Amino acid sequence: MSQISLKNLYSLIPEPVIVNLESMENYFRSVNILKLVLKWKVHLSVILGITLLFSVVFSGKHFIPPRYKSFAIAYPSNVAPYSDESETEQMLQIMQSASIRDSVVNRFNLIGHYGIDTLNALWRSTLYYEYGKNIRINKTPYEAVMIEVLDTDPILARDIINGILDAYNLKVRSLHNNKFEEVVAMYKRHLDRKKIKIDSIENRMLKLGVEYGLVPGYDEQSREVMRGVLKTSGGNVNSPEVARLRKSLEEKGGEIVYLVSLLQADALVYSDYQKEYDIAQMNLDRQFSYVNLVTSPDIPDKKATPVRWIIVAGSLLSVLLLSILTIGILENASLKVSFRKSSKQ
CATH class of the missing domain: 1.10.287 (Helix Hairpins)
Known part of the structure; x- marks a missing residue:
């Protein structure tokens, strides 16, 4: 009888609950952040509203000129590699050469188009930076070469690609003719x-x-x-x-x-x-063409940059995080002041 009572007594004891302290700490932190947001919701709403207004205004075309992207995809033709490189790598190397770059810069007056002051001692470095930022020439996974041009003038973006292809043909023809x-x-x-x-x-x-x-x-x-x-x-x-x-x-x-x-x-x-x-x-x-053009460059009718919703969303998110961080610092400082006052009393 006493044994049965003892077993029943054990069955009444609840099983131990395993508490994940890290999960609980994260939970209370989330609760505290939510409380702070609700407490300061009016201020946050005003701040986010002002941020939204400014981000929409300053991401407009009056402050950030829209840029258009034109591109072309080409394969090399009527060429032979000089060493262990492939024909595509040879084409890429020639298109990225200084002679092609200088030819394109002079043909389209990119110094004036990019607004570069030649009286500046670093004007050449600035020019090459702008050229590399707006004109990209890369190899595709299918052993072709892609030329991408970003510019505020959609017609010029298309023309620059054609200029690169023309300069490449002339350069290869010149190399072959020399030999x-x-x-x-x-x-x-x-x-x-x-x-x-x-x-x-x-x-x-x-x-x-x-x-x-x-x-x-x-x-x-x-x-x-x-x-x-x-x-x-x-x-x-x-x-x-x-x-x-x-x-x-x-x-x-x-x-x-x-x-x-x-x-x-x-x-x-x-x-x-x-x-x-x-x-x-x-x-x-012979007057060969050394390019097999798979995709010809077109005049783009839609801007590529800036993407306004990314600018607006990024601005709102960064301002929200910064505001919560600032509110947290202010709340913490306020709690310390209150604690000091209560301890003195």
Whole structure:
């Protein structure tokens, strides 16, 4: 009986409650903040109202000029990498080069457009900062190049992209032409040297023909001389002429054979050089486009910045947090003053 009573007694004891002190502390803090907001709601409403008004006014176009964004996506074309980089990386590097930047700056007078004072010692750094802030050239995940331009003038934003593409084409063409000019000049030197050698061979052969009566048809001449010597050609044989040709063939026959073979070999080499020279000239003369434009730049009709609701929301949130922090400091100071007064009493 006593055991049953003891068990019943134990069953009446409630189970221990596990309290998360951190959660309770956060809860009381939230409650305190809510109380502060309710206590100062009128002041906060006025402050937020004034903030809303100012943020709407100062985010307008009279204070922050709207900027428009135009963009283009392009792939490289008719180019070959110089080292381990891809064609896209090469295109990106050229578009980000100083020569392209300076070309665009001069073509569109960006110094005046950005309102940069050239009398300032740091005007060039300011110009490059504005250029980098408003003009972005990056590689896409699909190995293309995207050009983005932000500007207060939507037409100029579009034109700057076209200007970058034009400057890129001219730059690549200039780089290629410099190399092709070197190739053309190389083959031209080879052709000139080979032409001089061929001319010297022909002059020597001409001299042999004039002085010794030898012509490039050495085999035919030899046959005719042998007929004259053996008197098998029929008719009257010009014996003195046969004797003269025989003597010339004996003295200079080997040379004329050598000159003929040398002339033929040099003529083949000259012909090969001429083909390569023509190809190099064709490459030098080509007017290729080095851009495959996937997305052409358009004139934007909607501003990209500023986004007014972000400015307004950010202003309201920051002012609200700052106001609550200030109210908390004031309330804490007030409690300390009250505590000191009560402790003195």
